[in-house]
Amino acid sequence: MPLEVDGKSYETDEEGYLADLSQWDEKVAVALAKSENLDMSDSHWEVVNFLREYYSEYQIAPAVRVLTKAIGKKLGKDKGNSKYLYELFPYGPAKQACKIAGLPKPTGCV
Amino acid sequence: MADFETPAYTEYPVIPAIKMGTMEGSGPFIAKPIHNEPLGFPGELVENWKQVALDKMQELLGKYRSLQVYLDSCVKCGACTDKCHYFLGTSDPKNMPVARQDLLRSVYRYYFTFAGKWFPKLVGARPLTREVLDEWYNYYHQCSQCRRCSVYCPYGIDTAEISMAAREILDTVGIGQKYCNEIIAKLHKIGNNLGLPEPALKNTLEGLEEDIEEETGVKVKLPLDVKGADILLITPSADFFAEPHIDGLIGYAKVFHEAGVSWTISSYASEAANFGMFIGNYDNMQKVSMRVREAAIDLGVKRIIHGECGHAWRVAYSFWNTLAGPFDFLDQNYPIPQHICEFTNDLLKRNKLRIDKSRNDHRVMTFHDSCNVARASRMGDKAGGQFDIPREVIKAVCNNYVEMDQDTIKEGTYCCGGGGGILTDDLIEVRVKGALPRMQALHDVVEENGVTNMAAICAICKSQFSKVLPYYKMSMDMIVSVHQLVSDALILTGQKTDEDESKEDESK
Secondary structure, three states, X not given: OOEEEOOEEEOEOOOOOEOOHHHOOHHHXXXXXXXXXXXXXXXXXXXXXXXXXXXXXXXXXXXXXXXXXXXXXXXXXXXXXXXXXXXXXOOOHHHHHHHHOOOOOOOOOO | XXXXXXXXXXXXXXXXXOOOOOOOOOOOOEOOHHHXXXXXXXXXXXXXXXXXXXXXXXHHHHHOHHHHHHHHHOOOOOOOOOOOHHHHHHOOHHHOHHHHHHHHHHHHHHHHOHHHHHOHHHHOOOOOOHHHHHHHHHXXXXXXXXXXXXXXXXXXXXXXXXXXXXXXXXXXXXXXXXXXXXXXXXXXXXXXXXXXXXXXXXXHHHHHHHHHHHHHOOOOOOOEOOOOOOEEEEOOHHHHOOOOHHHHHHHHHHHHHHHOOOEEEOOOOOOOOOOOOOOOOHHHHHHHHHHHHHHXXXXXXXXXXXXXXXHHHHHHHHHHHHHHOOOOOOOOOOOOOEEHHHHHHHHHHOOXXXXXXXXXXXXXXXXXXXXXXXXXXXXXXXXXXXXXHHHHHHHHHOXXXXXXXXXXXXXXXXXXXXXXXXXXXXXXXXXXXXXXXXXXXXXXXXXXXXXXXXXXXXXXXXXXXXXXXXXXXXXXXXXXXXHHHHHHHEOOOOOOOHHHHHHHHHHO
């Protein structure tokens, strides 16, 4: 089902992940978050922006541990844990946050 | 969480009354041509699919004698009917193992047996139609190939093999499962299920080295692509990515460090999992296995050790020799392949590791036997080693250990509900409902014995439990890696413990 943002149509896969990563922008992220029943706060953006930075360097989403460590360094140790990330992204930081960041879904035994 | 009901706990395990058609549906997402073609399958449903499917069935019947025996020998005794976790969790009678087998058996009879050809109605034979094909796709993706039913079948009929054959036929006509096929294609291209490229793997391993040093003050290496290392570690790529898997990986690294052995991970063969088995396709299973052989030869290692991965251990232990052997270039004085639990247990028994069990005193442990380890392989040199060795490791590093109900452990273990290519979000209902028997057994020891955590030695089990535990009102972090427990109790040489520090303070 394509995602509609400001009259523009974006192709997604069966689970709503963006088909073409290069089409992502902040408006698309807000719409993707909405489809997950999430409102993007500054805290959500911190995670999404880190994911995109990491992806552009390594062509894959970071391990959950790498993500928690990076968030902990940036926002303080009390936030550098997966509990905090699950509060932000209840369906799992790896999958839900990746979707909003416009990244492909992590596959495998995860 | 989702629009289905999570089964409720009962006072004792209940065999549900059947409810026809509760799990009817279109099955998991279908693979696209980009997922199918790299595996050697047609991109989408071929025009003459019926002939192709029957030709494939004939080929498989000739290739795997077991398949024909299984299709011929069922006497409908009913012993298997209440043994499948998917039936117990869904009440759908087509999830009874015998009914699942009959989906294929009925077509086999119609085309390949005398009685089925001439008196189809008398022997439950039916022609292959598009509806039958779709039914196969749906219900053969509600089987995790865990082989529990085969333990109770008086003829030893292995539904897993029938389900693998059905999936192989489906792939051959162009109807593949997206989850499995996308992953296998990624492995062929990049070397692991995640699609984790070498620079990302390197970065992850370096990050873990920093973490271990920060925590213990000891430099522990997680070497990558080191030529001439003695040991090649083959582990599921989930160990590089997910929780609690990664804590297990830290555990392996600490154990190798303390043992003083030289070891390495390979970026070329950075995956233990072999989804070729789930889709029943020999060629893909072989291609995946060959990567390990090539990496081992290229790096010049003497031994191969397997991390915590269930079906990979089955493939390695039971099939590697013919798939990718002979392994005559490895050191024959060690098991080929060797499981990380065997390696660690040996060190523990010889008192080569400094262990402080009290560091795990905040936990009351139980152990979930992973199906492929329990029923399709072995460890060590004694029968039942695959049950005893992981337990010995846990008990050597934890003071508190409790077993779950006898009917749910060892050879009678229940699948986690996510094995065999079912661990995908589009099958979440199947996964949650299929987890019922294990969740019930765990819930019982939580209530009665105060169990806080369950350990497992399979990446799929760990991910599946993290996901389904909350549906059953338990915490997702209850599931831990066995080597996470080892890691937590192990005191590295040169590691400063709180005790040491307080002693130092006293002497000041």
